[in-house]
Amino acid sequence: MSTQIEKQETETEEQESEPAVESPGEKRREQKRQRQAEREAQRETEEATLDDEETVMLKVFRYDPEVEGKQEPRFDDFRVPFHKGMTVLDALIYARDRYDSSLTFRHSCRQAVCGSDALFINGRQRLGCKTQLSDLDGPVRIEPLPHQEVVKDLVVDMEHFYEQMHAVEPYFDADEVPEDDLAEQRQSRENREKVKMSTRCIWCGACMSSCNIAAGDNEYLGPAAINKAYRFAMDEREGENRKQERLRIIEQEHGVWRCQTQFSCTEVCPKDIPLTEHIQELKRESVKNNLKFW
Amino acid sequence: MSQSYNRGTVEDFGRWREFSAGMWAWIFHKFTGWVLVGYLFTHIAVLSTSLGGAELYTGTLQGLEALLVVRFLEVGLLAVAVFHILNGIRLLMVDLGVGLESQDVSFYASLVLTGAIVVASIPTFLGGPLA
Amino acid sequence: MYEHDVIVVGAGGAGLRAAIAAHEEGADVALVTKLHPVRSHTGAAEGGINAALQEGDSWDLHAYDTMKGSDYLGDAPAIDTFAKDAPEEVIQLEHWGMPFSREEDGRVSQRPFGGLSYPRTTYAGAETGHHLLHTMYEQVVKRGIEVYDEWYVTNVAVTDHDDPEKRECHGCVAYDIKSGKIEGFRANGGVILATGGLGQAFDHTTNAVANTGDGCAIAYRAGAPMEDMEMIQFHPTTLPSTGVLISEGVRGEGGILYNDNEERLMYEYGYANNDGELASRDVVARAELTEVNAGRGIDDEYVHLDMRHLGEERIIDRLENILHLAEDFEGVDGLDEPMPVKPGQHYAMGGVECDENGETCIEGLYAAGETACVSLHGANRLGGNALPELLVFGARAGYHAAGKDMKAAEIQTGPSAESEAGDVEPPVEPGAIDRGGEDVAADGAAVEPTSVIENTVERERTRIEMLLEKDGINHAEVRADVQETMTDNVNVFRQEEGLKTALRDIREARKEYENVAVSDPSRTYNTDLIHTIETRNLLDVAEAITLGALAREEFRGAHWRAEFQERRDDEWIKHTMLAWEDGTPRLYYKPVILEGDEETYEPKERSY
Amino acid sequence: MAEHYSSFERGGRRWLWQRLTAVFLIGVLAFHFLLLHFANHAANITFAGTQARMSQISYFATMWLFLVTATFHGVNGVYNALVNQGIDGTQKNAVKWVLIVAGLLLIAQGTRVALAMNGFL
Numbered sequence A: 001m002s003t004q005i006e007k008q009e010t011e012t013e014e015q016e017s018e019p020a021v022e023s024p025g026e027k028r029r030e031q032k033r034q035r036q037a038e039r040e041a042q043r044e045t046e047e048a049t050l051d052d053e054e055t056v057m058l059k060v061f062r063y064d065p066e067v068e069g070k071q072e073p074r075f076d077d078f079r080v081p082f083h084k085g086m087t088v089l090d091a092l093i094y095a096r097d098r099y100d101s102s103l104t105f106r107h108s109c110r111q112a113v114c115g116s117d118a119l120f121i122n123g124r125q126r127l128g129c130k131t132q133l134s135d136l137d138g139p140v141r142i143e144p145l146p147h148q149e150v151v152k153d154l155v156v157d158m159e160h161f162y163e164q165m166h167a168v169e170p171y172f173d174a175d176e177v178p179e180d181d182l183a184e185q186r187q188s189r190e191n192r193e194k195v196k197m198s199t200r201c202i203w204c205g206a207c208m209s210s211c212n213i214a215a216g217d218n219e220y221l222g223p224a225a226i227n228k229a230y231r232f233a234m235d236e237r238e239g240e241n242r243k244q245e246r247l248r249i250i251e252q253e254h255g256v257w258r259c260q261t262q263f264s265c266t267e268v269c270p271k272d273i274p275l276t277e278h279i280q281e282l283k284r285e286s287v288k289n290n291l292k293f294w
Numbered sequence B: 001m002s003q004s005y006n007r008g009t010v011e012d013f014g015r016w017r018e019f020s021a022g023m024w025a026w027i028f029h030k031f032t033g034w035v036l037v038g039y040l041f042t043h044i045a046v047l048s049t050s051l052g053g054a055e056l057y058t059g060t061l062q063g064l065e066a067l068l069v070v071r072f073l074e075v076g077l078l079a080v081a082v083f084h085i086l087n088g089i090r091l092l093m094v095d096l097g098v099g100l101e102s103q104d105v106s107f108y109a110s111l112v113l114t115g116a117i118v119v120a121s122i123p124t125f126l127g128g129p130l131a
Numbered sequence C: 001m002y003e004h005d006v007i008v009v010g011a012g013g014a015g016l017r018a019a020i021a022a023h024e025e026g027a028d029v030a031l032v033t034k035l036h037p038v039r040s041h042t043g044a045a046e047g048g049i050n051a052a053l054q055e056g057d058s059w060d061l062h063a064y065d066t067m068k069g070s071d072y073l074g075d076a077p078a079i080d081t082f083a084k085d086a087p088e089e090v091i092q093l094e095h096w097g098m099p100f101s102r103e104e105d106g107r108v109s110q111r112p113f114g115g116l117s118y119p120r121t122t123y124a125g126a127e128t129g130h131h132l133l134h135t136m137y138e139q140v141v142k143r144g145i146e147v148y149d150e151w152y153v154t155n156v157a158v159t160d161h162d163d164p165e166k167r168e169c170h171g172c173v174a175y176d177i178k179s180g181k182i183e184g185f186r187a188n189g190g191v192i193l194a195t196g197g198l199g200q201a202f203d204h205t206t207n208a209v210a211n212t213g214d215g216c217a218i219a220y221r222a223g224a225p226m227e228d229m230e231m232i233q234f235h236p237t238t239l240p241s242t243g244v245l246i247s248e249g250v251r252g253e254g255g256i257l258y259n260d261n262e263e264r265l266m267y268e269y270g271y272a273n274n275d276g277e278l279a280s281r282d283v284v285a286r287a288e289l290t291e292v293n294a295g296r297g298i299d300d301e302y303v304h305l306d307m308r309h310l311g312e313e314r315i316i317d318r319l320e321n322i323l324h325l326a327e328d329f330e331g332v333d334g335l336d337e338p339m340p341v342k343p344g345q346h347y348a349m350g351g352v353e354c355d356e357n358g359e360t361c362i363e364g365l366y367a368a369g370e371t372a373c374v375s376l377h378g379a380n381r382l383g384g385n386a387l388p389e390l391l392v393f394g395a396r397a398g399y400h401a402a403g404k405d406m407k408a409a410e411i412q413t414g415p416s417a418e419s420e421a422g423d424v425e426p427p428v429e430p431g432a433i434d435r436g437g438e439d440v441a442a443d444g445a446a447v448e449p450t451s452v453i454e455n456t457v458e459r460e461r462t463r464i465e466m467l468l469e470k471d472g473i474n475h476a477e478v479r480a481d482v483q484e485t486m487t488d489n490v491n492v493f494r495q496e497e498g499l500k501t502a503l504r505d506i507r508e509a510r511k512e513y514e515n516v517a518v519s520d521p522s523r524t525y526n527t528d529l530i531h532t533i534e535t536r537n538l539l540d541v542a543e544a545i546t547l548g549a550l551a552r553e554e555f556r557g558a559h560w561r562a563e564f565q566e567r568r569d570d571e572w573i574k575h576t577m578l579a580w581e582d583g584t585p586r587l588y589y590k591p592v593i594l595e596g597d598e599e600t601y602e603p604k605e606r607s608y
Numbered sequence D: 001m002a003e004h005y006s007s008f009e010r011g012g013r014r015w016l017w018q019r020l021t022a023v024f025l026i027g028v029l030a031f032h033f034l035l036l037h038f039a040n041h042a043a044n045i046t047f048a049g050t051q052a053r054m055s056q057i058s059y060f061a062t063m064w065l066f067l068v069t070a071t072f073h074g075v076n077g078v079y080n081a082l083v084n085q086g087i088d089g090t091q092k093n094a095v096k097w098v099l100i101v102a103g104l105l106l107i108a109q110g111t112r113v114a115l116a117m118n119g120f121l
């Protein structure tokens, strides 16, 4: 994961001898700004020397509520050398480590399991680490997930997403578990198979961001949370009582009925979870469940 | 999700171009649904002329039918209705969990079929005595 | 200042288990983590969780395998406790709803894994860690345990006593990544460090970008010794381009390794005549590199792992995830062609010295998970033994910190457990160059909890202000230098000269680090700052690894030395310990405990 | 947590009705179109023709059901669409009642028309 870095010549500091009008802090900040401008210039020359053939142009969304010049959202261009197998995340890391260390994005596992780097890449929600640059048309436009508040650059506030996930009581809670600490609950292979896909969610938020309904209705549970509910409602180990409670949660106004089967969630899910199918199955399940009481 | 901070052009610029089949289907279905409700109200209003007697009713209807615009509007209505029906059937299938993998294909099929039906019925709709 | 009974730093498998345990004991617990819990690298674990669950199996067989796997560098009390507690912990997970793979009769499936005498690895597809992590996070949500998510812990607040064994830990200091706030956290019961691995010290690793050994470095600088740091596991099957892991499950299910001549290398060249591909990881990793060095590698870099003969159905049922990984990160279809693999850094057996209850020599400071070294894995960890470790020792640390009455630990911690002073001759002086704003706390030695925390907060604040305001080079350069030299010199095959070069390079990098500064001026989500602090931790950790490697003059488990081609039991059945004294690492040794509950383990030759 | 979502109604009965009416509408709408545009050309419609058809009780009943289902389906559809756009509280209530009233008026007027057509009025 390292990007090789050529040594930059470090400058010797020349502080202390300035008039005392500015505080040392301000002075340092001032110098820092100058230094940054120099770096910017250096970067430009460096970029200019890159051969056009083997580079990719990134257009990256920039915003920082605190930093002058970044308060108004803008796109920055980065030209990054391309090699086979390079992902969007690799390119972002390169741009950050080489050109602009203030470029901010979440990432960790770089193997599509941590769900940190769901981004809006060329108009679609994707995981940066799972998206090969060679599959994209250039210039590659990278933005934070739509419909979520931007904290800074590519980082969005996930709080709302987590709240929705938590709202479906996303934890296993069986009616009864075996007394014996060493006795497992039995689960048939078919049942595990049924919930298998739904257990794969990595909480990346791509689905929620792609759903127009979720964009319009803040209270809509959203595909990921409904899928989470599905994972438990369909798990035969939990028992009938719990299932009833689970159905009550998902069949609220802002639960499954909000889904208008747009399918974009299913299309963008990096874990290929058939979200729409799960939502639809829960709708039918709720209806069936209600008809019983007529 | 609320967007207290407005991303300006970034947020909405040209986003529709990135819509996928399912979203277009949703938008078209909405649009056609609304047109149909609108028509339902108008339709009843027009038919209400029957309360004013046979001549008025016949006169109004035939008078309207005599207008070429109305004929064209009717073709439009047919298109809207046929799409709404076909996509409605698609949605009903989706609700039953049938053919979810080919939801995009079925949307395109609805579009094509709507086109075909509309083209095929143009002679009937535009034909017939105008006056 | 925030206040809780128990503060758990890190919310991977170990942290979550610890938090749940402490909560069960009635403690007010908080998880402080730099990543949201579900982003932790435990989620990347693929293969499985070992536990003796079935009739024909028993805990002592598991313990025996673990001891043998550790190449007799594991401590028997740790291993015995581990093997005994593991079954209950795994069933606990099942009761919490973890979607394990199942047998026809509905019971949890178990499969064979490298170095195990019985197929005792439970699994959930090839995404066991993902399910374990999520299952436990869900239980944390259920219990309403407080999570400080995206808070970066920069240091622990420890009293100023000279003797580390007299020190007490009263809390920690964390930086809120979203807002840039620095806050003190007071822990009345204890602070549990569960910050995971340190793979970022190397540049080809299966570890996440966030695995920067923070917990190790923090504990080390606070005075808790590091144990067996040289013991780094290199996994034999990682994808060459990214380091993404191809689970041992593939070999467990029957996957075969081939060299460029399409020979089944493990048997053809006698690396492991009995177990073949399922020999212990160190054995397989060396075998692969030997093949490559002998010119029988493919593209002079890797070998092939073939699973096509298992058949599509079985592959999809049990290893589906592997197909996706090979496809997405290497562009290879595992159903159609063999997958390229090579060894990569995978796991740190060493870490913060602690006892069976997770406690370090500093009162109130605990360590659990990959960060810790109870010395369970010794010189080599068996596949599928880390996840149960998170559960067993995570839980024990949580219980102990919350004040549960537990059996006194048998393992001794702290410099007083020293059996002999170490001698290692580093080519350059190791350790800190500057001790980072120490003078702030110079106004008398602090022992009272609040002042200890306040002083630490002040120190950290100064450090962060400095980094933000100073002008200098980008930390990424320093980080890259360290990673490069570690991969070149402290890899699978180690040589005195290389190790010395690494120490020199790390010293050089330390000097460079003096000039490091954060160029992003923002307080909001400043990852530049976070990564810069992490790089400092990597320096300390990388140096500790290399010092240990230089000291240990033998070949044991994962640690191979060109000059010493055999295991030297007469002299080296002892742990290498490094204690950070006033910024200088001091080396000493501590005996390995081989007397277990049932038997005393006899070092035997390790053949597979 | 879950209580956070206050809800008027559970169970998706309206959802189900929207589907059931849709199924019914497929049939009648097709029938309606074929009859009044293809079998009988729209331009040739006269009151007499309409009255003749309406006098058959089964045709009359079908058309009336057509009216009711279409109204429900349409009005409910519009309501859902609006709610999905995120209207809430009083606004939502107002829309609801306006739509209910409009729907009822439409059915009432439609019924009057139908009765006029078959000569009852």
Ligand SMILES: Cc1cc2nc3c(=O)[nH]c(=O)nc-3n(C[C@H](O)[C@H](O)[C@H](O)COP(=O)(O)OP(=O)(O)OC[C@H]3O[C@@H](n4cnc5c(N)ncnc54)[C@H](O)[C@@H]3O)c2cc1C
Binding pocket: C009, C010, C011, C012, C013, C014, C015, C032, C033, C034, C035, C036, C037, C039, C040, C041, C042, C043, C044, C045, C046, C047, C048, C049, C050, C128, C129, C151, C152, C153, C154, C194, C195, C196, C197, C206, C207, C208, C210, C211, C214, C215, C245, C346, C347, C368, C369, C370, C371, C383, C384, C385, C386, C387, C388, C390
């Ligand atoms: C690819 C891969 C596959 C593996 N497969 C297996 C397997 O099949 N079986 C097995 O038994 N083992 C396996 N392992 C090993 C095992 O998964 C790890 O050892 C284990 O998950 C580590 O868990 P942890 O809880 O210690 O740390 P992690 O899960 O890494 O969690 C670390 C936590 O600490 C937090 N943190 C770190 N630094 C700070 C800080 N400064 N401030 C605040 N929070 C911080 C992070 O946010 C994170 O929440 C595998 C490892 C890898 C890398």
Ligand code: HEM
Binding pocket: A260, A261, B029, B030, B031, B032, B033, B034, B036, B037, B040, B084, B085, B088, B089, B091, B092, D018, D019, D022, D023, D025, D026, D027, D029, D030, D070, D071, D073, D074, D075, D076, D077, D078, D080, D081
């Ligand atoms: C003939 C067969 C018809 C079928 C199969 C059909 C099917 C459907 C279905 C399934 C929906 C629900 C979409 C959803 O909630 O996701 C719907 C919505 C709707 N329908 Fe129909 N419909 C038909 C006729 C009509 C008619 C005659 C009208 C007009 C009165 C109409 C007006 C509407 C409206 C307004 C909506 C709501 C659209 C929106 O979501 O904005 N439909 N239709």
Ligand code: SF4
Binding pocket: A200, A201, A202, A203, A204, A205, A206, A207, A208, A223, A224, A227, A268, A269, A270, A271, A272, A273, A275
């Ligand atoms: S369902 Fe898919 S897209 Fe949605 S959060 Fe989970 S993994 Fe991401």
Ligand code: F3S
Binding pocket: A210, A211, A212, A213, A214, A222, A223, A258, A259, A260, A261, A262, A263, A264, A265, A266, A275, A276, A279
């Ligand atoms: S995109 Fe939204 S509307 Fe339904 S199918 Fe997915 S949740």
Ligand code: FES
Binding pocket: A107, A108, A109, A110, A111, A112, A113, A114, A115, A116, A117, A118, A127, A128, A129, A130
């Ligand atoms: S970095 Fe973890 S999902 Fe992409």
